[in-house]
Amino acid sequence: MFIPRDIFTEEHELFRQSVAEFAEKEIVPYNAQWEKDKMVSRDIWRKLGQAGFLAMQVPEAYGGLGITDFRYNAIFTEVLGLTGCGGPAIGFPLHSDIVLPYILDYGTEEAKHKFLPKMVSGEYINAIAMTEPGAGSDLKSLRTTAEDCGDYYLLNGSKTFITNGYLCDVAVVAAKTNPSAGAKGISLLLVEANSEGFSKGVPFEKVGLHAQDTCELFFDNVKVPKSHLLGEEGQGFxxxxxxxxxxxxxxxxxxxxxxxxxxxxxxxxxxxxxxxxxxxxxxxxxxxxxxxxxxxxxxxxxxxxxxxxxxxxxxxxxxxxxxxxxxxxxxxxxxxxxxxxxxxxxxxxxxxxxxxxxxxxxxxxxxxxxxxxxxxxxxxxxxxxxxxxxxxx
The missing domain is CATH 1.20.140.10 (Butyryl-CoA Dehydrogenase, subunit A, domain 3)
Structure with missing residues (x-):
């Protein structure tokens, strides 16, 4: 009845089965409680890491599996979506397929060795902080600033609607390092959640995605080491x-x-x-x-x-x-x-x-x-x- 899906191999289908079995055992039975808690448990992140389902593309040198075939990532996202558990189906792929590439592609060696192994294991949860109360799709209008103070940047501002925000241990933050340069003044910084001056709002009361810990992030004179700059200054956009x-x-x-x-x-x-x-x-x-x-x-x-x-x-x-x-x-x-x-x-x-x-x-x-x-x-x-x-x- 349906057109065969011939882009997947037998190995892909075996992986699909293993993800489906994991989801049936470790995600579906707990989703109702996670919805009440407004977030998934940290325990499920560690279980995903132990199963090898997080950050699969991270090279072995940084503790990963080095699987660069995106079809595995696509299968993981698809299987989660088929469970009907909306929060996990968004939060887990965001960690591996949306935030992680910024660190893999643009992070310093110091940052990669520090963060990637923990992201693979599920010990660290990541988020990406672009949207602000006054800047959504118009990223050029960001007002969060990162002032160059020699060995570090001084980060000030706020972000909103941040997926994985409440649980995140590290966030990729878009900020203006040159406020007068428009899009060319935007840089990306890796900011640890335990940094002094970094605080989080409570998870939002949303219409849906009740198990997704979406919240605001606030930065009040947060010192960010220069080694946590992603790529080149001014190239964030x-x-x-x-x-x-x-x-x-x-x-x-x-x-x-x-x-x-x-x-x-x-x-x-x-x-x-x-x-x-x-x-x-x-x-x-x-x-x-x-x-x-x-x-x-x-x-x-x-x-x-x-x-x-x-x-x-x-x-x-x-x-x-x-x-x-x-x-x-x-x-x-x-x-x-x-x-x-x-x-x-x-x-x-x-x-x-x-x-x-x-x-x-x-x-x-x-x-x-x-x-x-x-x-x-x-x-x-x-x-x-x-x-x-x-x-x-």
Whole structure:
């Protein structure tokens, strides 16, 4: 019925099975409690590290497995998404696939040896701090500053909506090292959470992603060693633009998996739930809706698998990743809404997976760049050769 997924080998499928077994045993049974706690436990991070599921691409010299095949990362994100546990499905991939590349690509040797082994083991949890109360998608408007004080930077400012923020041990922080230089004045710093002057707000009361410890971070004269500068001073904006395609692809992968989870739990539900003496799956409206969703999901799956394949060879550019991010997150919201409707009143109950997926899905269209920004990026590429007509005399 479905197009074969031929980008994966037997080894990949064995890995998929091991992640699924781990998730069924160590994540799904505890998610309800984590939602009440507004964060996952530190214990699960260590278990993930022990299983070899965190930061798999870190070279052996820094305590990792050195697995550079992104398909393993994609499988990990997909399997988590299929559990319907939204918080873990976002927080764990962010640690390995969104934050970690900044340290791998731009960190000093001192920083790599200090932080990477602990990120592999799950002893250290990381976060990325870009968004501010007055600067979301417009990263050039950052107001957090890092003043050069010789051997260190003096960091002042605040960040908001930071995923993994409350539990984080270290954060990649975007700050202005030259406030008058616009985008060229932005630098990236590795900031340890135990630094004097670094404080955290309480986890936010959110509409969804209740197990995700999203919070504010505050920096009050925090001293950051020069060895914790990532790459070159003033190049932070460029580094973010270079790594955002993978972030947006990861969000797309997670969103599609969440949509598939909503669909499959609903498919089972309509086979069992009866109305007017028969399974609701026998009604024409139900059958047509299922057919529509299955078709959309199949087309999306082919697209995401192809982009995953392109990413392996460095060909998934900003435009394609933006397409994936906006289209998959829009689709997740659409599928989740249809599936809640098919569940009737039960779909609005938190104990049903589809209700949680519905609540968790909405923010996907906002973070990692709003979907409106994604469309702006795509349209710029489409119209890059367009030149304004010369003014008439």
């Amino acid at each position: 460029r580094y973010m633009m270079e790594l955002l395609p993978q972030e947006r692809l990861v969000v797309g992968i997670a969103a599609l998996a969440g949509a598939e989870a909503a669909f499959y739990t609903t498919l089972q539900y309509v086979k069992e739930r009866k109305a007017f003496g028969q399974a609701i799956g026998t009604f024409q409206n139900t059958k047509f809706k299922l057919a529509e969703m299955a078709t959309e999901l199949q087309m999306a799956r082919v697209f995401i698998d192809r982009l995953t394949e392109l990413h392996l060879s460095g060909q998934c550019d900003t435009t394609l990743a933006s397409m994936a991010k906006y289209q998959m997150t829009d689709l997740q919201c659409k599928i989740a809404d249809e599936c809640v409707q098919m569940h009737g009143g039960y779909g609005y109950m938190w104990e049903y997976m589809v209700g949680r997926i519905y609540a968790d899905a909405r923010v996907q269209r906002i973070y990692a760049g709003t979907n409106e920004i994604m469309k702006e990026i795509i349209s710029r590429e489409l119209l890059k050769d367009l030149r304004p007509e010369p003014a008439k005399a």
